[in-house]
Amino acid sequence: MNIIINGQPKSFTAPLNLYDVLAQEEVIGMMIAVARNGTFVPKDDYAHIALEDGDDIEIVAPMQGG
Numbered sequence: 001m002n003i004i005i006n007g008q009p010k011s012f013t014a015p016l017n018l019y020d021v022l023a024q025e026e027v028i029g030m031m032i033a034v035a036r037n038g039t040f041v042p043k044d045d046y047a048h049i050a051l052e053d054g055d056d057i058e059i060v061a062p063m064q065g066g
Helices: 020-023 044-048
Strands: 002-005 008-011 033-036 039-041 056-060
Touching: 020 033, 020 044, 020 056, 039 044
Parallel strands: 002 056
Antiparallel strands: 002 008, 033 039, 033 056
16 A cells, blocks of 8 residues: 655555554654645544555644744
8 A cells, every 4th residue: 555644655554544654654642733635634533544545644743943
């Protein structure tokens, strides 16, 4: 299964859910926001979102600065 994460294509073994991908990307537990195909996904839904080949995942974290 091919998924795009922050603009970079990555391959994963299917089936998997959003939580699985975030765990493999080592961002679980971090303060992040996640969108799947342009739609925000609440943290409580990560384990319930089944991913499909070609999904586009954006992971963003707050940054300090001004």
